[in-house]
Amino acid sequence: MRKIRYVDALIEALREEMIRDEDIFIIGEDIGPFGGAFKTTLGLYEQFGSERIIDTPISESGIIGTAVGAAATGCRPIAELMFGDFVTVAMDPIVNQAAKMRYMFGGKLKLPLVIKTNYGSGRSAAAQHSQSLYGWFTNVPGLKVVLPSTPYDAKGLLKTAIRDDNPVLFFEHKLLYTVTGEVPEEEYTIPFGVADIKRAGRDVTIVATGYMVTKSLQAAEELAKEGIDAEVIDPRTLVPLDKATIIQSVKKTGRLVIVDEGHKTGGITGELAAIVVEEAFDYLDAPVQRLGSLDVPVPFSPSLEKIFAPSEKDIIAAVKKIC
Amino acid sequence: MAANKELVLKMYEEMLKIRLFEEATIDVYQKGLMPGLAHPYLGEEAIAVGACTALENDDFITSTHRGHGHLMAKGGDMKKMMAEIMGKKTGYCKGKGGSMHIADVSLGILGANGIVGAGLPIAVGSALSSKRKNNNKVTACFFGDGASNQGTFHEALNMASIWKLPVVFVCENNQYGYSTAISKHIAIENISDRAISYGFPGITVDGNDVEEVYEAVKVAVERARKGEGPTLIECKSYRWTGHSVGDPGTAYRTREEVTENKAKCPIIKYGKKLVENGLATEENLNNIKSSVQEMVKEAVEYAIASPLPDENEIYQDLYV
Ligand SMILES: Cc1ncc(C[n+]2csc(CCOP(=O)(O)OP(=O)(O)O)c2C)c(N)n1
Ligand SMILES: [Mg+2]
Numbered sequence: 001m002r003k004i005r006y007v008d009a010l011i012e013a014l015r016e017e018m019i020r021d022e023d024i025f026i027i028g029e030d031i032g033p034f035g036g037a038f039k040t041t042l043g044l045y046e047q048f049g050s051e052r053i054i055d056t057p058i059s060e061s062g063i064i065g066t067a068v069g070a071a072a073t074g075c076r077p078i079a080e081l082m083f084g085d086f087v088t089v090a091m092d093p094i095v096n097q098a099a100k101m102r103y104m105f106g107g108k109l110k111l112p113l114v115i116k117t118n119y120g121s122g123r124s125a126a127a128q129h130s131q132s133l134y135g136w137f138t139n140v141p142g143l144k145v146v147l148p149s150t151p152y153d154a155k156g157l158l159k160t161a162i163r164d165d166n167p168v169l170f171f172e173h174k175l176l177y178t179v180t181g182e183v184p185e186e187e188y189t190i191p192f193g194v195a196d197i198k199r200a201g202r203d204v205t206i207v208a209t210g211y212m213v214t215k216s217l218q219a220a221e222e223l224a225k226e227g228i229d230a231e232v233i234d235p236r237t238l239v240p241l242d243k244a245t246i247i248q249s250v251k252k253t254g255r256l257v258i259v260d261e262g263h264k265t266g267g268i269t270g271e272l273a274a275i276v277v278e279e280a281f282d283y284l285d286a287p288v289q290r291l292g293s294l295d296v297p298v299p300f301s302p303s304l305e306k307i308f309a310p311s312e313k314d315i316i317a318a319v320k321k322i323c
Numbered sequence: 324m325a326a327n328k329e330l331v332l333k334m335y336e337e338m339l340k341i342r343l344f345e346e347a348t349i350d351v352y353q354k355g356l357m358p359g360l361a362h363p364y365l366g367e368e369a370i371a372v373g374a375c376t377a378l379e380n381d382d383f384i385t386s387t388h389r390g391h392g393h394l395m396a397k398g399g400d401m402k403k404m405m406a407e408i409m410g411k412k413t414g415y416c417k418g419k420g421g422s423m424h425i426a427d428v429s430l431g432i433l434g435a436n437g438i439v440g441a442g443l444p445i446a447v448g449s450a451l452s453s454k455r456k457n458n459n460k461v462t463a464c465f466f467g468d469g470a471s472n473q474g475t476f477h478e479a480l481n482m483a484s485i486w487k488l489p490v491v492f493v494c495e496n497n498q499y500g501y502s503t504a505i506s507k508h509i510a511i512e513n514i515s516d517r518a519i520s521y522g523f524p525g526i527t528v529d530g531n532d533v534e535e536v537y538e539a540v541k542v543a544v545e546r547a548r549k550g551e552g553p554t555l556i557e558c559k560s561y562r563w564t565g566h567s568v569g570d571p572g573t574a575y576r577t578r579e580e581v582t583e584n585k586a587k588c589p590i591i592k593y594g595k596k597l598v599e600n601g602l603a604t605e606e607n608l609n610n611i612k613s614s615v616q617e618m619v620k621e622a623v624e625y626a627i628a629s630p631l632p633d634e635n636e637i638y639q640d641l642y643v
């Protein structure tokens with residue numbers, strides 16, 4: 001199968017969907033001729049023009065609010081935020097408007113809206129350009145939260161996000177953009193709420209999100225050399241969450257390590273652990289291990305940033321602690 | 324102005340410090356010594372220097388992602404700045420912040436900022452604090468043309484106006500917000516016109532003319548100190564480089580445009596003026612240049628020689 005980059009898989013999804021449906025437009029900062037700060041819309045302006053690839057002023061609250069209004073009235077906007085950290089500037093339209101309008105109005109409208117952005121540390125971009133804030137939105141009913149970890153997932157999940165009639169937050173890890181992987185040329189979509197077993201194993205279940213899937217797979221290969229056979233599960237969507245696949249795996253392995261780049265405190269590792277404790281307690285042979293980023297803002301200096309997010313080494317250590 | 328020889332030479336030197344420091348910053352990046360990125364201030368030196376010269380030492384400033392010039396003009400230490408840019412323990416923020424977050428509260432510098440438009444309400448808060456404490460301090464708030472499209476800009480201007488706060492809004496109109504030319508993000512000719520709707524004066528000055536900036540900010544600072552409220556000063560200039568060190572800045576503007584604007588170099592222009600008016604000789608200016616070159620060289624050496632922070636510092640400085 002052909003191999004393409006994660007970013008190109010995303011652009012392909014955007015292009016194919018925009019050809020399919022005239023109601024789709026993209027709105028955001030520097031996404032037009034410039035192609036986006038991370039080149040996530042490269043070439044789309046040339047194909048679709050300024051009416052459908054809309055460059056905006058620096059006005060995140062305005063961008064998302066506008067997308068909400070357009071989605072409520074028959075368009076299918078995709079709003080891009082240049083950095084995931086800037087969700088904070090647009091919190092009201094996301095949390096109080098997009099997430100709630102349908103419910104508050106008694107189901108009277110639908111909001112086919114995608115908020116597409118990036119996240120993650122590892123680029124020495126410091127505290128305001130490196131955060132992993134997606135976990136917050138799992139605490140707001142009415143939103144869906146997607147975290148693709150491979151080019152294949154990126155394309156298939158983005159298509160599903162665009163076709164979904166609800167607001168979807170789509171978080172891309174900055175370190176994944178240039179990673180290549182197999183993506184078929186034929187049309188496909190990936191349903192939400194279906195976890196992917198990225199590596200099958202018998203001894204321990206590692207549930208990992210986004211870029212942490214990559215690190216967990218690397219850790220699993222190392223562990224295999226020492227005779228520990230880890231199963232790596234990627235939920236792919238945090239809302240909706242495929243609990244069944246995780247629980248089934250834990251029932252098989254009896255051991256669980258959860259790896260996420262969000263902060264450990266108040267983050268999604270706690271939620272996932274709680275679900276397993278609630279629903280598969282009797283199957284656990286060891287305490288659940290959680291790995292998240294340290295509970296500090298993302299530090300700038302590489303000597304500090306390198307210990308900020310869970311590493312392959314941390315994952316190996318956590319697994320060995322319970323295996 | 325022209326009479327005060329010491330002051331004019333100081334302004335010349337300050338601009339040159341920023342220029343050479345920024346050139347060194349770009350060099351450091353190209354040599355792979357800088358983690359992450361920086362946003363060069365090249366070409367806009369007259370704004371920071373003109374504005375900060377009109378302030379007292381204990382006045383406040385809020386800065387932006389493109390903050391090196393503001394920090395330097397407000398008295399920032401080159402060594403600590405360069406060390407921070409390289410992520411070193413000896414840097415202004417102990418390596419925790421980097422280029423976009425340098426702060427020195429003892430110099431009234433309330434920080435560079437990675438969030439476009441975030442400095443505006445913070446400046447209003449600092450001005451409110453000065454009013455409450457009745458300490459006569461003024462806050463100068465630097466922000467870009469792009470930032471003037473954030474809601475925070477409009478909220479901040481209105482609040483500063485109704486409460487007649489001692490703040491000077493200094494808009495650095497360098498014609499671009501990242502890749503977006505001003506004609507595509509603002510429909511009016513002068514950003515200073517936006518002050519009208521909030522009920523206080525707004526003026527536009529030549530941001531490549533350090534004395535013009537200085538004079539305008541001085542008037543605004545006096546007005547602020549007298550309790551008459553804010554002023555918006557739009558300084559028109561040009562961003563010589565790409566948006567950040569990683570952006571060549573050639574994809575969205577012509578080389579001719581860049582060359583044309585670089586010809587308006589605020590430093591060359593000012594040097595010429597000083598010589599013509601008999602306030603300096605070529606030799607004076609050359610001497611200033613050599614001493615600044617030396618300073619910058621020392622700062623880079625200091626930063627290179629400095630250690631990185633230790634891992635155990637990661638939890639320090641989170642809470643008081
Ligand atoms: C809230 C927010 N939105 C977007 C960005 C990304 N960004 C950083 S600087 C910049 C352009 C800012 O333009 P302007 O205010 O004119 O300042 P300049 O860079 O020209 O000095 C953008 C879009 C950001 N850092 N913060
Ligand atoms: Mg600008």
